[in-house]
Amino acid sequence: xIRTLTIIGLILVSGAWAQELTGGTDFTNVRLDRxxxxxxxxxxxxxxxxxxxxxxxxxxxxxxxxxxxxxxxxVDFQYTDETSKRPSKITMSGSVTIIVEGNRVDSGSAxxxxxAGLATFNDNPIIDMKDEGNSIKLAAKVILLxxxxxxxxxxxxxxxxxxxx
Numbered sequence: 001x002i003r004t005l006t007i008i009g010l011i012l013v014s015g016a017w018a019q020e021l022t023g024g025t026d027f028t029n030v031r032l033d034r035x036x037x038x039x040x041x042x043x044x045x046x047x048x049x050x051x052x053x054x055x056x057x058x059x060x061x062x063x064x065x066x067x068x069x070x071x072x073x074x075v076d077f078q079y080t081d082e083t084s085k086r087p088s089k090i091t092m093s094g095s096v097t098i099i100v101e102g103n104r105v106d107s108g109s110a111x112x113x114x115x116a117g118l119a120t121f122n123d124n125p126i127i128d129m130k131d132e133g134n135s136i137k138l139a140a141k142v143i144l145l146x147x148x149x150x151x152x153x154x155x156x157x158x159x160x161x162x163x164x165x
Contacts, residue, residue, distance in 0.1 A: 031058045045085045051075045055092075069099040072110070080115070088115045096121070100150075102130040105143055117148040127154055137162070 036053015052074045059068040073094025077087040090112040097106050098119070108123025121127075121143040128137045141156040 031060060033057060045083075048077055050077065065101055070097070072096045086114070089113050098145075104128040105145070107143070112147065114147075117146060119145040119147055121145070126160060127152070127157075135162075 033056040035051040035055045035057075037051065038048060039050045040048045054071075054073060055075045056069070056071045057075075059070070061067050070092070072092035074092065076091045078089040078091065079086075080088040091109075092111075093109045095106075096108065096110045097104065098110070098121075105121050105125060105127045107121040107125035110119060110121045110125075112119045121140075124139065125143040126137060126139050127143050128135060137160040138154050138157040139160050140154045140158070142153075143155070144153040146152065
């Protein structure tokens with residue numbers, strides 16, 4: 001029972017800061033689908049400090065199409081100061097995947113700077129963009145995604161050919 005209440009608490013607290021995750025986008029809830037290990041401190045107000053062991057969470061938008069799915073082996077939360085309850089950065093490592101509106105980015109690591117509204121994907125990132133039924137897949141050195149506007153940059157991009165190409 002205590003474990004269930006803790007997980008529900010984590011989800012509710014996460015939902016409070018998720019509303020600010022993408023600036024203009026109104027995220028009202030975060031669903032934690034999976035985590036092998038969660039570390040935190042309920043007394044400090046920083047409920048979640050890190051998650052590992054295969055993390056999957058979904059930031060729920062106003063519609064299912066606006067959901068943001070995120071998976072990683074390790075997720076660490078950084079805070080601006082000792083009193084802050086909302087993370088300023090989320091650092092992910094190991095098999096990082098984010099899916100937004102049918103577009104997907106896979107990488108070895110990523111940093112979401114929530115204060116700046118910027119996600120940076122490193123370690124062999126690949127972006128798979130959907131456009132009217134077509135798919136454009138690019139490998140890159142770095143991929144930058146503006147969490148507020150949806151704008152992105154693919155640096156040193158090179159097309160990834162599927163087996164059918």
